[in-house]
Amino acid sequence: MTVEGAFAPGEDVVRRTRARTPAELVAAEPGPAFQLTFDGRPIRGLPGQSIAAALWSAGILTWRTTRVHGRPRGAFCGIGSCYDCLATVNGRPNQRACLLPARPGDTITRQEGDGHAALDS
Secondary structure, three states: OOOOOOOOOOOOHHHHOOOOOHHHHOOOOOOOOEEEEEOOEEEEEOOOOEHHHHHHHOOOOOOEEOOOOOOEEOOOOOOOOOOOOEEEEOOEEEEEOOOOEOOOOOEEEOEOOOOOHHHHO
């Protein structure tokens, strides 16, 4: 039994693959770049980029420290499971930078420890 469109054993895959026209090979073009800031430093963001991706593009690999030993952290899993990418975004601590879309004018600051130092004073 064969599935419609499936390749038969020994069939030449290249012969069955349709050639693409130049119009089909056009690369995606994002919208215009915008500015956000990290610790007062302007960085560039693109529509559809996460905050973590914008930080990486700017060469920033760490943006928080751990609570106990102050070790640097940045993005690790990239899917919001590990919480290593926590940052303070627009004054809100503990935002997962790998999941949060970058928006024009966002202000990201390095998060120290649990991010609540400003609340403790």
